[in-house]
Amino acid sequence: MGATPPRGGTIVGARDWLERRAGGAAALYDDVVGRLDRIALEAARSSLLEDVTGSVLELGCGTGASFVHYLPEARVTALEPEPAFRLAASRRARAVTADVTVLPGDAHDLPFHDATFDAVVSELVLCSVTRPEVALREAHRVLRPGGSLRLLEHVRHARPWIGRLQDAFDPLWNAFEGRGCHLGRDTPRAVEEAGFRFERLDSVPLPPGVDWFFPIVSVLARRP
Secondary structure (H helix, E strand, O other), rough: OOOOOOOOOOHHHHHHHHHHHHOOOOHHHHHHHHHHHHHHHHHHHHHHHOOOEEEEEEEEOOOOOHHHHHOOOOOEEEEEEOOHHHHHHHHHHHHOOOEEEOOOOOOOOOOOOOOOEEEEEOOOOOOOOOOHHHHHHHHHHHEEEEEEEEEEEEEEOOOOHHHHHHHHHHHHHHHHHHHOOOOEEEEEHHHOOOOOEEEEEEEEEOOOOHHHHHHHEEEEEOOO
16 A cells, blocks of 8 residues: 655655655665666766776765766775665665775764875765855865865756746755755855866756756866
């Protein structure tokens, strides 16, 4: 027998119903991200991580969708604050060839010494952290000089009028998504202001309509 839809049609009630129907928040997240991967993101993840080796820090790894794209030579420390997501990510980590360790952690306050990592990775995370500028400064701090910052993030649309639409819909989306995700953050500018030097900034092809509200970019930048 299926789950009963929420009464009253509230945004939060709809989200809770979807989570119950999927088998929990992590399962629903996995389903949504899996659909995005099949549409466009799987190739973008692979391209972003195809040459990453050495010591890697992944911020907000979610359920671990990126793990399969790391090379066997990568030694990955993956941080995830939500216990249910962390459990799913830990299971996925055991099934890949890279050495992946999943730990609790907050991107705003990384528990690592300066210049610890060769690469920092963030995929669909900086839209939802409370202070992305702080998270990026922390990423800069823990990277070795010359180390790479690799991002796959949805951002503010380049057309101002669409950006204003993102702003208008942001409260509704934020209430439905429930984890602090914002539609229109200018993440590339925040990356530059944190002291990184861009090497590549590419738009990820998406279906029409999706690319209005969720334009996604792939970024390779370095700590000078």
